[in-house]
Amino acid sequence: MRRGNIIKLIVLVLLVAVATGLSIKPLVDPVNGIPLGLDLRGGVHLVLQAEQDKEGNQITNDDIDKAKAIIENRVNDMGVSEPIVQADYGKKRIVVDLAGVTDPDKAVNILKTTAKLTFRDAQGKVLLQGDDLKDAKGGQGQGGQGYVVNLTFSSEGAKKFGDITTQLVGQRLGVYLDEELLTNPTVNTPILNGQAEITGYATLDEAAADAVLMRSGSLPVSLSIAEKRQVGASLGVDSLNKSIHAGIYSLIFIFLFMLIYYRLPGVVADFSLIVYGLIVLWAFWGFKVVLTLPGIAGFILSIGMAVDFNIIIYERVKEEIRAGKSIRAGVESGFSRAFITVIDAHVTTLIAAFTLYLLGSGSVKGFALTLGIGILVSLFTAITFTRQVLRWVVGISPKMKTFWFGVRGDV
Template sequence: MLQIDTWKRVLIWLVVVAGLLMALPNAFYTRVEQSNDARAAIELGNDTPQMQVKAAQWPSWLPSGLVNLGLDLRGGAHLLAEVQVEDVYAARMDAMWPEIRDALRDERSTIGTIRRQDSAPGEIRVRISQPEGMTRALQVVRELATPIQTLAGPTGTDIEVSAQGSDIVVTLSEAEKLASDDRTVRQALEIIRRRIDEVGTREPTIQRQGAKRILIQVPGIGSASELKEIIGTTAQLTFNPVVSRTGDAESRVGPGEKLVPSLDEAGTFYIIESAPVVTGEELVDAQPAFDQNGRPAVNFRFNTTGARKFGDYTLENVGAPFAIVLDDEVISAPVIQSHIPGGSGIITGNFTVEESTNLAVLLRAGALPAGLEFLEERTIGPELGQDSIDAGKVATMVAFAAVLVFMALSYGLFGLFANVALIINIGLIFGLLSLIGATLTLPGIAGIVLTVGMAVDANVLIFERIREELKTAKGPARAIELGYEKALSAILDANITTFITAVILFAMGSGPVRGFAITLGLGILTSVFTAIFVTRLLVVIWFERRRPKMIEV
């Protein structure tokens, strides 16, 4: 018999109502977005009357999830950056020098005195005064090498050590360079993601392209230059021993030393040791604060390893100046007054409150391991995005209206039932997109337009089958029941194959292709649900009330 259990009817209507409620905020997009942003600001402590008014624009008891608009719809910035992985080689060598120096000092009786020589970036050249001890010196330095671990197991050591006359030459191995390149790009990718997340932008796209490039797309941001300011600052913080202070920008520096300017004092320069005692990578926290004089500052705290190195150095160098260097500028060079065992301290300087807050954000997000070269940058204005939205609306409405008219003319009352289900189907698609926080792009709109056309396919199969059954069945109730039963296999076969295609597009594609695959896949699920359950329920309710002796499809 043509009937649906009560619990099934209730469940179908609950799904429909829940989906339409989740889609409802998208009908009031600007109002809901302002309300959500205001509530987020209030949670962060910005509880002002203006924020309260904006937060009250949308009832808190209603769903507030929105479909995020992609770069091509909302406008924003697009950057393609290349990570300068070669920068890491020189920094890695500088960091190894203290370890090499200390190891060789223990062999003075065999190799004599040691002195670091000027060398190319990415290598360390050390001259010994007794060349006859070269074999022992090479052995000592090679013992400092560490294995390179990969998924396939050890693939060699990280450094190569050779002799050139009286010089020991230490360089990174090719295997270590490859591993270092991969680590550097991965680290840069994560740090860029953290910095952009700190700004609170909605649904950025940050992904690796090739071996050394990173694609960054951020909807809703003002310009590419603004985005570059957020991610372009390396914020490399180091704590270096001070050799001397000078006012001459042309001062000569020895091997293993470098000349850096003072951030606060114009015309003042510091000669510092290139190898830092502690780096910003060992920071675990940085917060804006105020010093004892009420001036803006930044509190910092090291991890266990950094705290130990920081504590040991301050214990052995009480009374000596210690430079806090940010991006090759000395922001502070205090004299160590006493042992600092806790691994925490404060950075002072001529900061404003905003500068100290920004510095804390950059340090907390981490230092970029290498510089970025921006190969491509585009600013997509909101006018272009609005044009895309308008074009997508027109295309969807034309397709929608054409399908509605066709179904009504072709199938009469049953076509109207299919049209109601189609309207519910669109609402369910937007409800699911809002639920999962998906990003809607222009290809995504194309997926919705395609879904509008495909959504009635199942109803067409069912209605045509009912027409056939009306010629042979005993009555309209039996014809409707057989129509749904016999069309089910064809509906499932057609939609499963299309859904598999959508899954493959999502798995193998990226960016716009994924946006199309998401809306297509969700549209298939909702269209099957509305065709098999919603349309059938509408037909059953109508049939129960009218009890027609004959029906015309």
């Protein structure tokens, strides 16, 4: 029994050590690791103000919702990782945070452009609008000559486009984006397959940018830039480094405190804390949690609560040993009696985190999410993992001194 427990503990320590070593690179990888928010990675913060049209029509909340949805589509097409797009209905604004964006002016142009696509005859009459467009993609022209935007119409749009090109054989068909002429080709034959091509782009980036605007649809209102603020990557790195240093110092203090005050159970608690951290970080990676400064604060707070749960349990174990129970019986009884207290603390904190996540926005959601994940993982490590490891430790020696559990005298 004693030998078996020793082997189990050695194997467990080796597994955790290997897992820790293998986890460092994938978790901190700048591309595929845990995504960092605007305040850590740098990027651009935009406030887009909705403007009334020339007729003075009132801007409704529905207009803001539609504009927000279109902006979200455009941001996603830009390939930005975990953007934050929020609507401010009172001020008729849309707030956009784009982490990792290095060209803010390009992002601004894509997001605020109304992007009304129209097809017109030589007299400027609108024959077809972008509402009938199904997809638009940037690409290289035939024979490698220049760059183009390939358009695909819906079934209804394909029929309309076929009728228009049939009527305009030998004539020009202008393609406009927000009153700006993109191309004005001559229709040689009817186009009946619902496919069209806009030529004349100098670079693939230009073609891809216009394709994003076309397939995301036109904004229901015009947007102006009320605020544009670029967050430098150096500021993000500095904030991240300070957070990491604060976390390291806190962990060192916690490790020493648990080791000195609780002795052998403190060693188990410190070991469980390492396992806890690994599970939480992999959960962040798996759920694509965007890590921000408030998110790191939530994570550090959850670490403190995980340690607090161990303290509650260990204090109960010490009480049971002082009452005359053996170490083995004291451990089992202490965990059982502390169970309700630990569960109650978990549930109340989870309710608070859940409420913050539902009612909050942006960084508040990030704080609530990291805190909630941390609490759920600590429930496992405190009640299940720590308990089992401590059983193995106690099973090594039937005559273990109570000194190693912070209690004076022998069993």
